[in-house]
């Protein structure tokens with residue numbers, strides 16, 4: 001029943017358990033005290049030099065962000081995004097460190113996406129998992145299936161605003177240079193976790209840069 005209603009849920013339950021076990025053994029990983037969403041942070045995951053390099057790369061490729069369902073809904077996500085060069089040494093090193101930390105296969109990771117939020121820009125409340133009843137799912141089902149974990153690295157500090165808020169559980173995370181935020185988009189049984197709903201709040205002063213990497217239940221292609 002659940003399997004048919006929630007594609008990839010068995011794989012997501014397995015992946016969730018494996019990552020959880022691995023993170024629990026890693027002293028640099030801090031879990032947020034919230035049962036309903038598995039949210040973790042690692043400070044200084046990237047150093048300042050790596051962050052500066054990635055910021056330069058984002059500035060070189062950033063274009064207005066799109067939404068996963070290609071809806072022309074311009075006020076929902078007003079940031080800039082860009083696919084950064086996957087062959088760059090810093091990006092490769094980031095990918096390998098994420099895989100080593102989480103145990104998630106690199107083959108399941110989408111290519112890292114850079115995002116820039118200028119003053120006033122934001123990304124409204126959303127969940128990162130795909131709506132498997134939407135038209136776009138036909139495409140995503142074949143290209144690796146449901147999203148499992150999200151890894152996001154803050155590349156700088158923002159003078160005011162720009163927090164990542166998990167709105168249903170009232171957690172607010174301020175950007176810290178080089179820190180990694182990691183969360184499971186699924187619940188323990190592999191079904192989508194509605195408590196993972198989050199938003200990038202408007203930048204009120206300064207500019208915000210992040211790199212995001214979404215992992216899939218299966219090989220991403």
Ligand SMILES: O=C(O)CCC(=O)C(=O)O
Pocket residue numbers: 115123128162163164165198199200201210212
């Ligand atoms: O920039 C943030 O704080 C959150 C970004 C986000 O939720 C996303 O890109 O899916």
Ligand SMILES: [Fe+2]
Pocket residue numbers: 126127128198
């Ligand atoms: Fe998101």
